[in-house]
Amino acid sequence: IFLGREISEQRDYGEEIASAIDREIKALVDKAYDRARQVLVTNRETLDRIAHRLIEEETLDADQFHQLLEAPLAAPEDEGEPVIA
Numbered sequence: 622i623f624l625g626r627e628i629s630e631q632r633d634y635g636e637e638i639a640s641a642i643d644r645e646i647k648a649l650v651d652k653a654y655d656r657a658r659q660v661l662v663t664n665r666e667t668l669d670r671i672a673h674r675l676i677e678e679e680t681l682d683a684d685q686f687h688q689l690l691e692a693p694l695a696a697p698e699d700e701g702e703p704v705i706a
Contacts, residue, residue: 667689667690667692671690
């Protein structure tokens, strides 16, 4: 049960409804968490690029930030000749 309200406050619903509300809220939070994680994973290269620039320069103005957002993604690094085992 959500304890964010006054404990002495009366509710107009029972434990079953309270449990249903708790389940629905948990589902909403879980869905939002999954979506946020997906956005971060999908944009990891851009986030890393911004983080590296911030380490170098400490601050970015809006134009610099937007340039980093719009920069093309780096091509995968060549790992050399394939090794045949």
